[in-house]
Amino acid sequence: MPTNPEARGTFSRRVAPFAPLALALTMNAVHSPSTVPANRGGGAPAGAFVPTCLPFAGQPNPAIDDRCGFDGGSSDPAKQAQSRAKNNLCAATGSPRQVSYQELIDLQAKTSTQNVRGLVDRGPLNKLGEGEFVEYVAFIADAHYSHVGSGEAVNCNIPGDSTNDIHIVLVQHPGDDPCSSTTAEMIPHYRPSGWTDKNLMAVNTHPVRVRGPLFYDDSHTPCTAHSRPNPKRVSLWEIHPVYSLDVCTLTDLDKCKNSSTPADWVPLEEWASDPNSDQ
Secondary structure (H helix, E strand, C coil), X not given: CCCCHHHCCCCCCCCCCCCCHHHHHHHCHHHCCCCCCXXXXXXXXXXXXXXXXXXXXXXXXXXHHCCCCXXXXXXXXXXXXXXXXXXXXXXXXXXXXXXXXXXXXXXXXHHHCCCCXXXXXXXXXXXXXXXXXXXXXXXXXXXXXXXXXXXXXXXXXXXXXXXXXXXXXXXXXXXXXXXXXXXXXXXCCCXXXXXXXXXXXXXXXXXXXXXXXXXXXXXXXXXXXCECCCCCCCCCEEECCCCEEEEECCCCHHHHHCCCCXXXXXXXXXXXXXXXXXX
């Protein structure tokens, strides 16, 4: 499995970095991408974030897109490899596989027995599942912009809401201990305007379906029987970056997990703009 996230999807393996973006987006049209402008104000700056795949209807965010590329802002090769995995927008090659809560726990247990921290070559993590296109159904316990004071390496340490990830805390039951939670992250690059912390928190009692690639966040540690580190979570395996987030019109988690009825799922941005949605 290729370790370069921009080359992971079969639709982008033969697209050179300098190929016209229109070609790459056409190849990825099955994922309803938005149009990525090939030139912004006379050409993208050196080190800019210009994706060859865009699996959501996003808009350019010059505050981060023009200032921070796929490698992030660290000179550490391992951090750069981690940033490329966090910015992987080319994982989708078909229907996602539904991943379960228990599977994320089991992956954490398996990963804890291996030396997979600070890897320059994330091949061992790829073999465990990093980069696989999956979907996960859970409740939102919290959503907030993270690292807004000083930024983080993947986002070139640029402070602010619009230039940092939205950290989404996911639980199996409303009111669960945060140490039993799992995580999804919406990256700032080309982030749709409807993807906000306010809209996420307004979902309330309805489960959500999160789609995107699996990612192992080796920058943190999970909760244990004797420690509750921040951010609190049961597994370092997360959905990152989020490709889509849909709200279930039902309120029963199991029914939502088993539903393939399109009418049962509403994109977050539509849910937030519908005055009749159960918010």
